[in-house]
Amino acid sequence: QVELKESGGGSAQAGGSLRLSCTASGETPPTFNLGWFRQRPGEEREFVAVISRSGSIVHYADSVKGRFIISREHAKNTIFLQMNNLKPEDTAVYYCARAREIRSEVASKIETYDFWGQGTQITVSS
DSSP, X not given: OOEEEEEOOEEEETTOOEEEEEEEESSXXXXXXEEEEEEOTTSOOEEEEEEOSSSOOEEEOTTTTTTEEEEEEGGGTEEXXXXXXXXXXXXXXXXXXXXXXXXXXXXXXXXXXXEEOOOEEEEEEO
């Protein structure tokens, strides 16, 4: 069983920054590909970013490329999502999830993710 716990949600003004964290537990030693999705009210959950076990491979959605940075701290099996130059359209619930695949052609597909966190709300005001 894999457990994922997000933290760092909150509010910001447009143009501001926030950082999310996600800590994974359940396997020893935990070595997961981990990613972020987000979901706006009434919309489908959409891919944001993913990082490989080693941290050497990352993929981003076009909508966040150049503004968001995904990284990881191996010792704590934690990943981060640094969100810069936030826009009102970034307002959503953000979810951390384990990725079974890291290949670019499937990294954004929700069906390749299995375990999910509970989500954390991000609100960006204009």
